[in-house]
Amino acid sequence: YAEVSFFKLWWEEQGEEVREGVRRLLKEGRFEFLQGGWVQADEANTHYFALFNQMLDGHDWLKANLPEAMPKSGWAIDPFGLSPTMGYVNKLFGLTGMHIDRVHYRVKTHLAKNKSIEFLWRQSWDGTGETDILTHMNPFSGYATQNTCGPEKSACKKF
Secondary structure (H helix, E strand, O other): OOOHHHHHHHHHOOOHHHHHHHHHHHHHOOOOOOOOOOOOOOHHHOOHHHHHHHHHHHHHHHHHHOHHHOOOEEEEOOOOOOOHHHHHHHHHOOOOEEEEOOOOHHHHHHHHHOOOOEEEEOOOOOOOOOOOEEEEEOOOOOOOHHHOOOOOOHHHHOO
16 A cells, blocks of 8 residues: 555545554564555655655654554555656655666666666665665556566567
């Protein structure tokens, strides 16, 4: 689950039996939170304070209500642009990796050709790697099944 604000609305409507089921799934590793922000921020035009604040709001809610659910990975598949600041904010919040999409097709093509869709995202001012965060970029465009099969699109049509 990625956006805590929507989960909170659902959570408030649930009885204790459902809540205990969620806690069990979390404990078993069959359900997890990604990013843990209040929302998935629009990174392209957002001030760093807003990026930080919405992460703080989401993580505070998780700590207060589901402390066992603290996220380990970031999730940014649908922001309108990516910000290097978000990688840094994720690292500050203890995340060890992130999954991204909505990258310009020329960047995706270049990284795919060089087999570099997984990389360490480093801040431009960091000369030591202290801010590195493991990043996986979705290699194909879109969210539909036909766009997630890889270069051989007909493979999906067989199932």
